Amino acid sequence: MSEFDQMYREVILDHYKNPRGHGTLDDADAEADGQNPLCGDEVSIYVAFGEDGETIDEVKFSGRGCAISQAATSMLTEMVAGRTASEVASLDKEELLEEIGIPLTPVRLKCALLGLTTLKVALHKAKGTPLPEGLAGFDELELT
Amino acid sequence: MAVTAQRKLDARALRADFPIFEQLIHGKPLAYLDSANSSQKPRQVIDAMSEFYETSYANVHRAVHVLGERATAGLEGARDKVAAFLNAPESREVIFVRNATEGLNLVAYAWGLSNLGPGDAVVVTELEHHSVFVPFQYIARRQGAEFVMLPLDEHDEVDWSGLDEVAATYNVKAVATNLVSNSLGTIADLAPIVRWAHDQGAIVVCDAAQAAPHLRVDVQALGVDFLAISGHKMCAPSGIGALWGRAELLEKMEPFLLGGHMISSVRYEKTTWGELPHKFEAGTSPIVEAVGLGAAVDYLEAAGLDLIEAHEHELAAYALTRLAEVPGITLYGPPADRRAGVVSFNLEGIHPHDVAQILDRYGVAIRAGHHCCQPLMHHLGVPATNRASFYLYTIPEEIDQLVDGLHGVQEVFA
Numbered sequence: 001m002s003e004f005d006q007m008y009r010e011v012i013l014d015h016y017k018n019p020r021g022h023g024t025l026d027d028a029d030a031e032a033d034g035q036n037p038l039c040g041d042e043v044s045i046y047v048a049f050g051e052d053g054e055t056i057d058e059v060k061f062s063g064r065g066c067a068i069s070q071a072a073t074s075m076l077t078e079m080v081a082g083r084t085a086s087e088v089a090s091l092d093k094e095e096l097l098e099e100i101g102i103p104l105t106p107v108r109l110k111c112a113l114l115g116l117t118t119l120k121v122a123l124h125k126a127k128g129t130p131l132p133e134g135l136a137g138f139d140e141l142e143l144t
Numbered sequence: 145m146a147v148t149a150q151r152k153l154d155a156r157a158l159r160a161d162f163p164i165f166e167q168l169i170h171g172k173p174l175a176y177l178d179s180a181n182s183s184q185k186p187r188q189v190i191d192a193m194s195e196f197y198e199t200s201y202a203n204v205h206r207a208v209h210v211l212g213e214r215a216t217a218g219l220e221g222a223r224d225k226v227a228a229f230l231n232a233p234e235s236r237e238v239i240f241v242r243n244a245t246e247g248l249n250l251v252a253y254a255w256g257l258s259n260l261g262p263g264d265a266v267v268v269t270e271l272e273h274h275s276v277f278v279p280f281q282y283i284a285r286r287q288g289a290e291f292v293m294l295p296l297d298e299h300d301e302v303d304w305s306g307l308d309e310v311a312a313t314y315n316v317k318a319v320a321t322n323l324v325s326n327s328l329g330t331i332a333d334l335a336p337i338v339r340w341a342h343d344q345g346a347i348v349v350c351d352a353a354q355a356a357p358h359l360r361v362d363v364q365a366l367g368v369d370f371l372a373i374s375g376h377k378m379c380a381p382s383g384i385g386a387l388w389g390r391a392e393l394l395e396k397m398e399p400f401l402l403g404g405h406m407i408s409s410v411r412y413e414k415t416t417w418g419e420l421p422h423k424f425e426a427g428t429s430p431i432v433e434a435v436g437l438g439a440a441v442d443y444l445e446a447a448g449l450d451l452i453e454a455h456e457h458e459l460a461a462y463a464l465t466r467l468a469e470v471p472g473i474t475l476y477g478p479p480a481d482r483r484a485g486v487v488s489f490n491l492e493g494i495h496p497h498d499v500a501q502i503l504d505r506y507g508v509a510i511r512a513g514h515h516c517c518q519p520l521m522h523h524l525g526v527p528a529t530n531r532a533s534f535y536l537y538t539i540p541e542e543i544d545q546l547v548d549g550l551h552g553v554q555e556v557f558a
């Protein structure tokens with residue numbers, strides 16, 4: 001299979017056309033908005049915790065973006081359900097990239113990671129933990 | 145017998161001047177439809193720069209040796225060419241900058257910091273590139289002045305009718321706008337705007353980055369007060385552009401960048417500024433890039449700006465017709481006769497990033513994104529568009545290749 005065929009392989013297109021976890025949560029325990037300034041793609045992430053206030057019960061997302069960003073975020077919602085907030089807040093991006101399983105150019109890597117980055121910001125904000133280096137100011141899109 | 149033949153641009157012959165086309169991309173001929181992003185460079189420009197490095201390079205304006213003289217002549221010769229290209233009254237009104245963005249920042253800072261305050265307004269449009277929008281937004285607000293954006297109407301045309309209302313509330317000091325939209329290709333009719341602005345005592349700052357490569361830009365005919373161009377969009381290298389400004393305005397302005405070359409005298413007590421254009425050219429200039437810009441101007445003049453413009457209208461018309469055949473396509477922008485060689489579009493249900501990625505496999509290079517026009521994208525209600533753009537080397541077969549590629553894109557997402 002060529003690299004090209006892999007990038008738009010069936011599983012990516014399936015997640016793009018039938019995104020899991022697409023929608024919003026009215027009473028989300030954690031939420032954040034993310035934007036890719038290179039292409040204007042936007043994603044909003046909503047998280048509901050379980051009774052222990054730590055386990056991720058459900059993740060929903062809304063927004064608009066390319067097949068790679070939408071499919072990656074869709075996969076992410078399945079991947080993190082049932083795991084703890086602190087674990088996901090420091091999730092190694094390689095785990096998601098392995099799941100996506102396609103070769104990505106540096107530009108498309110940003111597409112693939114938009115959902116994960118936004119989810120991490122949502123979790124850090126909800127838990128009051130400081131944003132890791134590189135994510136500071138991520139959620140402050142208002143013009144000054 | 146005299147034959148009055150309609151002269152036409154020979155794009156195929158010109159294309160042979162561009163070495164970039166001597167290769168296959170993914171095994172396919174290159175369809176380079178991304179010239180509005182940055183243009184390709186003809187052999188004449190590349191050679192002029194190489195030759196200059198090999199025979200004439202030294203620093204300018206300070207060396208007394210022969211190479212210094214040649215280099216200075218090269219730089220100043222390029223300035224004269226750009227001045228003639230823009231029909232500037234004087235060469236000293238042409239300031240070399242990195243690109244149009246830097247030229248527009250120069251005006252925003254060096255003019256804006258001395259001329260804007262509370263009660264004043266700067267007017268831009270919803271169709272601006274960020275290079276106009278952001279510097280004037282920043283400087284206006286920093287000075288306590290109002291930053292006003294005139295909206296687009298339902299046909300994606302600038303609605304200038306709000307100008308009088310803005311003037312009723314604020315003292316309009318500047319109108320900053322593009323001559324050709326980089327996203328939609330719309331060619332603006334600035335004449336009434338310039339008249340209106342000058343009646344108010346306001347200046348007009350013109351972003352001609354997307355206009356200068358494609359049609360005759362005459363600063364005297366336009367009547368604007370400042371005008372910025374980028375070399376890289378008009379067959380010249382990146383890293384060089386020009387700002388033209390009226391001498392009487394430039395002379396009254398404070399400098400933008402400070403340092404070497406832009407001074408008259410430096411003492412502990414006081415530093416005085418040099419003459420135009422040097423006052424605005426601190427540090428060593430992009431000398432060889434300027435020589436490249438001069439060579440590009442020669443190249444475009446030889447091809448003929450009127451012929452380039454006609455060629456692009458023809459390509460735009462062909463592209464609009466061919467693209468309309470593609471199911472699920474939305475085309476943005478004005479009719480072909482009022483647009484430069486730029487066509488923005490979207491395919492239903494397929495993000496521009498995916499379109500551009502798949503087109504690349506067909507050897508087709510387009511731009512996908514917001515084109516540094518997020519206010520416009522907001523107006524259109526989309527995060528991004530696809531943009532195919534043409535230049536003097538573009539041939540209709542490239543548009544056919546684009547249309548074939550788009551059918552391929554739709555197959556992937558079928």
